[in-house]
Amino acid sequence: MREDAEKAHGLLARGRLNHVLGMILLIVALALGAMLDPWTFAAHPDAQTALLAREIQLALLRAGFLQLFIGAFLMALPRSRSVLAVAVLVTIVGVIATITAHVLGLFWQGRGYLVTGGALTCLGGLTVIAIAAQGQARRFHSQLLAVTAGGLILEAIHGLALGNDAVLNLGAADALPLRLLRLACMAAVALPLLAVLLDGLVRRAQPVGRTQYWSRVAIIIGTFGLPASLVAATFIDIRLKYLLPPFADALLIGVVLGWWQARRLAAPFEAWGWALLSASMTAGLLMGGYAFDGPLEPPRFLGEYIDVERQISRVIHVYTMVFGFVLIIAARTPGMERGMSADRHTRTLLLAAITMPTALLLQAVFGLPAFVLAVGPAILLLAAAHWTTAYLAPTTPLKEGD
8 A cells, every 4th residue: 555655656746647648748739630630731621710729739739848847857856745746736737727728719718717727727836846846956957947937827828818808918819929929838838848858968978068068058048038039029029029030049059969969878769859859940940030920021832821831831840849859758768778679669759750741741732632641640649659658667767867
């Protein structure tokens, strides 16, 4: 009985549940493309309905990044406390409420209040974690936790701007201020996770050289600067969006240097993950020239913001980035470190990472049948089953930097 209680405490207070839940949420968000992509790009639904459906996918991604960061934060603590298990459960309840609100948004205009409530619930759990971890957590991790908390505050504000009866008027769903706010919400939860992953990679290098130092500096600049500039552009002056490129450049530099280090310090599939992140951020930097009413005109073949070709370009960008995160985390699964064959999950994940964006590109160029878009998610679900088996099999939790 006591042994079961200790296992449950370790699952919660040590971050393993957050880690597994985060990966599941990312994979579910990607697998949702099996239904969402053919419907969006082949059936040509109402634009507003399509945007609401994409919000569900983005909510799953934000929740996945949040849970993975909480898991990494807790795993890095030298000691666990019982209050941490309660705080973890609170964050999970908040995540469920937020995702449920976005699903109900397809039918219910008042979803924004539930989104705000879910975000504030998560923030409450995160605050308890921060207080309980005082004196244990590294200063760098505590600073990243503050950025993540800021992301939850932005999510709560975002909820107030949703629906026809929104308390905060930031325009329609495709209006520039609301688009900037959505990106700020995503950046503030995804970038701290990116910084933790790079930090784990840097700490493998002995001694730490200039490449490790500058990659960490670049990621820190981007992690703190990009969400801040997005918030400033949303609420202070829209022209402050022109502050974004330097921070985006810093992130790209940090990720490319991360790929360069991973080639030597990490498993091959982790290096593939950093390569996908580098490719996605490079594409994002190019897209930033015309996105958010930028100084450049979008290429004619992409059309306007709600046109199918433009939506496909954004989805490819997002899928490539998320697969980068997934490959890095999957490659650090304890089974991989113990010599488990990569055929079990990581090769399948890589195949899905190549198939999904490629299918979308072929759909945009050649107008292939919609069922082609479901092939990648099907492979992804197979990979997810392999990864879950690999992760839950070891008795030792995943260590930070492993």
